[in-house]
Amino acid sequence: MPTFIDRRIDGKNKSAVNRQRFIRRFKSQLKKAVADAMNGRSITDMDNGEKVSIPARDLSEPVFSHGPGGRREIIHPGNQEFVTGDKVPRPTGGGGSGSGSGQAGNSGSGDDDFIFQLSREEFLELFFEDLELPNLVKTQLAKAQEFKSVRAGYSSEGVPCNIDIVRSLKGALARRKAMAAPYSMRLREAERELDALLEETDETDPQVIALQKEIDHLRARIRAVPFIDTFDLRYSNRIQQPQPTTQAVMFCLMDVSGSMDKARKDLAKRFFTLLYLFLKRNYERIEVVFIRHHTIAKEVDEEEFFYSRETGGTVVSSALTLMRDIINARYPTSSWNIYAAQASDGDNWHHDSPSCRDILIKQIMPSMRYFAYIEITPDRHQSLWESYEDVKKAYPQFAMRQIDGPADIYPVFRELFKRRAAT
Amino acid sequence: MTQRLISDSSEWTFPLLERYNAEIGRIAADFGLDTYANQIEVITAEQMMDAYSSIGMPLGYKHWSYGKQFVTTEQHYKRGQMGLAYEIVINSDPCIAYLMEENTMTMQALVIAHACYGHNSFFKGNYLFRAWTSADAIIDYLLFAKNYIAQCEERYGEETVELFLDSCHSLMNYGVDRYKRPAPLSMQEERQRQEEREAYLQYQINDLWRTIPLKETSADAGDSQRFPAEPQENLLYFIEKHAPLLEPWQREVVRIVRKLAQYFYPQRQTQVMNEGWATFWHYTLLNKLYEEGFVSDGFIIEFLQSHTNVIYQPPYNSPYYSGINPYALGFAMMCDIRRICENPTDEDRYWFPDIAGSDWIKTLDFAMRNFKDESFVAQFLSPKVIRDLKLFTVLDDDARDQLEITAIHDEWGYRHVRQALADHYNLGSREPNIQVYNVEYRGNRSMTLRHTLYNRKPLGESSNDVLKHLHRLWGFTVRLEAVHENGKIEFRGECPPGR
Numbered sequence: 001m002p003t004f005i006d007r008r009i010d011g012k013n014k015s016a017v018n019r020q021r022f023i024r025r026f027k028s029q030l031k032k033a034v035a036d037a038m039n040g041r042s043i044t045d046m047d048n049g050e051k052v053s054i055p056a057r058d059l060s061e062p063v064f065s066h067g068p069g070g071r072r073e074i075i076h077p078g079n080q081e082f083v084t085g086d087k088v089p090r091p092t093g094g095g096g097s098g099s100g101s102g103q104a105g106n107s108g109s110g111d112d113d114f115i116f117q118l119s120r121e122e123f124l125e126l127f128f129e130d131l132e133l134p135n136l137v138k139t140q141l142a143k144a145q146e147f148k149s150v151r152a153g154y155s156s157e158g159v160p161c162n163i164d165i166v167r168s169l170k171g172a173l174a175r176r177k178a179m180a181a182p183y184s185m186r187l188r189e190a191e192r193e194l195d196a197l198l199e200e201t202d203e204t205d206p207q208v209i210a211l212q213k214e215i216d217h218l219r220a221r222i223r224a225v226p227f228i229d230t231f232d233l234r235y236s237n238r239i240q241q242p243q244p245t246t247q248a249v250m251f252c253l254m255d256v257s258g259s260m261d262k263a264r265k266d267l268a269k270r271f272f273t274l275l276y277l278f279l280k281r282n283y284e285r286i287e288v289v290f291i292r293h294h295t296i297a298k299e300v301d302e303e304e305f306f307y308s309r310e311t312g313g314t315v316v317s318s319a320l321t322l323m324r325d326i327i328n329a330r331y332p333t334s335s336w337n338i339y340a341a342q343a344s345d346g347d348n349w350h351h352d353s354p355s356c357r358d359i360l361i362k363q364i365m366p367s368m369r370y371f372a373y374i375e376i377t378p379d380r381h382q383s384l385w386e387s388y389e390d391v392k393k394a395y396p397q398f399a400m401r402q403i404d405g406p407a408d409i410y411p412v413f414r415e416l417f418k419r420r421a422a423t
Numbered sequence: 424m425t426q427r428l429i430s431d432s433s434e435w436t437f438p439l440l441e442r443y444n445a446e447i448g449r450i451a452a453d454f455g456l457d458t459y460a461n462q463i464e465v466i467t468a469e470q471m472m473d474a475y476s477s478i479g480m481p482l483g484y485k486h487w488s489y490g491k492q493f494v495t496t497e498q499h500y501k502r503g504q505m506g507l508a509y510e511i512v513i514n515s516d517p518c519i520a521y522l523m524e525e526n527t528m529t530m531q532a533l534v535i536a537h538a539c540y541g542h543n544s545f546f547k548g549n550y551l552f553r554a555w556t557s558a559d560a561i562i563d564y565l566l567f568a569k570n571y572i573a574q575c576e577e578r579y580g581e582e583t584v585e586l587f588l589d590s591c592h593s594l595m596n597y598g599v600d601r602y603k604r605p606a607p608l609s610m611q612e613e614r615q616r617q618e619e620r621e622a623y624l625q626y627q628i629n630d631l632w633r634t635i636p637l638k639e640t641s642a643d644a645g646d647s648q649r650f651p652a653e654p655q656e657n658l659l660y661f662i663e664k665h666a667p668l669l670e671p672w673q674r675e676v677v678r679i680v681r682k683l684a685q686y687f688y689p690q691r692q693t694q695v696m697n698e699g700w701a702t703f704w705h706y707t708l709l710n711k712l713y714e715e716g717f718v719s720d721g722f723i724i725e726f727l728q729s730h731t732n733v734i735y736q737p738p739y740n741s742p743y744y745s746g747i748n749p750y751a752l753g754f755a756m757m758c759d760i761r762r763i764c765e766n767p768t769d770e771d772r773y774w775f776p777d778i779a780g781s782d783w784i785k786t787l788d789f790a791m792r793n794f795k796d797e798s799f800v801a802q803f804l805s806p807k808v809i810r811d812l813k814l815f816t817v818l819d820d821d822a823r824d825q826l827e828i829t830a831i832h833d834e835w836g837y838r839h840v841r842q843a844l845a846d847h848y849n850l851g852s853r854e855p856n857i858q859v860y861n862v863e864y865r866g867n868r869s870m871t872l873r874h875t876l877y878n879r880k881p882l883g884e885s886s887n888d889v890l891k892h893l894h895r896l897w898g899f900t901v902r903l904e905a906v907h908e909n910g911k912i913e914f915r916g917e918c919p920p921g922r
Contacts, residue, residue: 007464007466007521019493025487077814
């Protein structure tokens with residue numbers, strides 16, 4: 001006998017393991033694609049999947065096959081104009097009508113790139129890879145918005161484990177009372193009548209017997225009202241409520257004087273992105289403010305922030321002052337969580353560094369949730385670093401580090417992530 | 424009439440599927456189709472893609488290439504470049520057929536007729552499948568293979584196993600016994616035998632043997648002898664048995680890949696027949712269903728529409744042309760055989776004196792049982808089918824500047840076209856003929872392969888990469904030589920490259 005089996009309920013991700021292996025195998029190509037994608041994308045857009053392409057020849061599986069050449073006879077359908085003995089020029093390229101396309105076409109399907117879509121998780125995994133994030137942090141960042149399940153009254157439908165016994169029994173009691181009401185009323189009457197009758201006659205009286213019968217019948221009816229019915233069942237109702245989150249603003253400060261070259265800016269971009277992803281995970285609404293500076297600071301959009309160049313000296317305090325002004329004007333600390341990330345090559349006009357320290361300590365740091373500073377330079381520290389050391393001593397939420405490659409970025413944020421992971 | 428109608432809606436339900444299946448099965452039995460029991464499974468599109476990427480096997484071991492296949496399928500499907508096949512059917516007993524839940528009722532009926540009665544009876548009847556595959560044991564064997572490879576991964580590391588499988592896969596087409604029937608498989612025996620093999624090999628490694636003094640043999644006596652004495656075409660088998668450095672588990676993996684290749688070998692040789700047979704029967708069975716009044720006009724029109732799509736053969740100059748459609752050719756030939764039996768013309772009596780006017784059911788059954796694509800075409804391709812498809816042959820010779828039309832669908836061309844088409848389905852001429860010619864087992868253990876050229880067709884570019892894989896399996900130098908038709912032998916490549 002034929003058997004019909006419904007397999008739809010079985011898991012659908014039978015190939016998931018194979019897909020993972022495929023990705024692992026082509027990690028180097030994929031990482032390059034991810035790096036390219038990162039350059040092309042805005043910081044706020046880093047959190048999506050990505051379409052990547054791998055050159056087809058890199059993932060071909062070689063087999064012994066015939067190459068072009070030799071003598072072969074090929075058979076085609078749909079002859080219209082040919083007769084035996086016709087000579088035709090050999091078509092150039094693989095025009096389909098040509099010979100040689102028949103067999104060779106099966107083995108190698110052209111050199112088109114192999115394009116496929118990385119999911120968001122896969123993209124982030126690759127993106128984070130050389131940042132050396134601890135796993136806990138990685139999963140935290142990759143997690144989508146969190147929901148909290150909260151009670152919301154009762155419903156008449158649900159799964160058995162959610163049955164609310166008290167509610168259900170209360171309902172059952174009420175129903176029993178209501179359904180038995182007509183019988184109980186008559187029962188009380190009948191009992192009263194019976195008592196009255198018994199005063200006058202004895203038990204063999206036909207009237208008494210009839211009443212006794214009725215009373216028995218009514219009792220049976222009352223007993224027949226079901227103790228509990230599916231109708232009575234009440235289930236605790238739970239709904240998914242998004243976790244209450246607040247809003248945050250993130251300041252990106254970057255030195256754009258001539259000494260910041262493309263590689264350094266790329267590094268800075270990763271640094272900013274990491275902070276952004278962290279914030280996105282924790283806050284529902286995030287605004288990003290880009291401030292670039294040389295001797296004067298300016299608020300710009302992301303495009304200009306990363307890609308336009310100006311030359312000049314470096315006065316860091318100009319950026320800090322601007323940031324302070326923007327906070328005062330637009331982001332009152334009562335309703336915003338303020339984060340800042342600053343990237344620089346450490347160069348600063350010598351007499352400016354003490355004033356940077358003063359502005360930070362007195363005016364900015366009190367309203368900051370976190371301030372991360374990276375100095376992208378292999379050289380030794382300059383005056384700005386020394387001034388910032390004082391800030392670090394005064395405020396635990398100030399982090400700074402000199403970095404040389406992407407792997408050095410994460411330690412700047414370590415405190416930040418540690419704190420969050422604990423809560 | 425209308426009371427017999429099974430359903431009139433395009434929605435399917437399990438009870439309806441069962442009724443259709445019962446009716447189709449009854450008609451199929453009337454026509455004498457002999458089938459394995461059916462196991463029909465309903466799956467989602469996503470599961471269909473899963474099935475696709477594991478070459479239709481219900482369970483397979485893990486390998487990145489299946490992941491690649493899955494990703495490709497998924498991409499194509501999502502972009503709408505490709506519809507999924509309506510069904511996949513597995514040559515097993517009971518015969519497993521997958522139906523996709525998105526199909527309409529009509530499509531489900533078509534698929535049941537096509538897969539569960541068409542393909543199924545082909546698997547059961549055709550001599551290649553009977554001789555080379557064990558339908559009742561394949562699921563067990565796949566399970567064994569999957570578990571064994573998972574075990575190896577645990578013991579030796581995923582990467583090691585993966586690289587090794589890559590090498591085996593590249594030689595998969597050269598892991599087939601063409602002339603000897605493989606022993607039937609059973610999971611129980613297989614596991615036991617595998618353990619015995621491993622234990623025996625382990626036992627062989629006995630250091631004492633090395634201390635026994637070797638008898639001096641005269642060096643020149645062995646030189647004239649080749650090993651293997653006869654060239655071997657089953658490269659994987661040769662490696663499994665003779666590769667000097669493989670560990671027991673590696674030999675077992677080679678064996679698994681070889682067994683799978685063997686299992687798929689008949690399918691590669693009977694594509695036209697298999698699809699033609701199944702298409703012919705879904706057409707015949709559903710039309711019969713319609714004649715008997717079980718299905719409505721709407722049903723049969725929807726069915727005919729997809730049937731026509733399946734058997735469409737674009738002409739050679741169409742942008743959609745990609746070779747001969749096996750469904751079209753197979754269906755045309757099956758129908759033609761029936762026509763020759765029922766209404767033979769003089770031409771048919773001249774070309775097919777044996778079958779013209781005979782019982783068509785018996786003749787078709789005979790054709791299905793005893794042929795493969797190559798011989799089927801050579802035996803049954805009639806002038807009428809050649810005319811209908813307007814087949815013609817083109818000679819492409821790299822020694823000449825122009826292509827030549829050697830035959831068209833006319834009196835003088837029929838035999839030539841038929842021969843050329845039969846040749847086209849000859850696996851022996853489609854795949855390069857490469858055999859193990861010699862192993863220097865007294866010297867540096869290098870292996871020499873010989874590629875015997877046929878019609879001067881050279882090897883493709885990827886051959887050198889295959890040599891690398893072969894080198895990984897063999898462990899010593901692997902050399903490839905080409906034997907030209909005039910007997911000249913030419914050195915083609917070596918891995919690792921010699922100085």
